Amino acid sequence: MKDNEFFDAEPLTNAVVGLSCKDGNAFLIxxxxxxxxLQSDKPELADxxxxxxxxxxxxxxxxxxxKYVTIE
Incomplete structure (x- = not known):
């Protein structure tokens, strides 16, 4: 599977993260x-x-x- 195909797939968790107004700092993200x-239905996927x-x-x-969360 190519990286861009992840955008068409359902995320692996039910987590939703709002990143549209956030600083683009990789560590913050x-x-x-x-x-x-960690707060989702699959916290074991965090590591x-x-x-x-x-x-x-x-x-x-x-x-x-x-791939892991829904981004808003």
Missing amino acids: LGLVRRAI QFIEEATAHDYDHLLITCA
């Missing part, structure tokens, strides 16, 4: 999404998210966020 995953999201560049981080 990681923290917000991780916290949302997996961090590992995957930090494996590549900033674009990959954003794509990985969309």
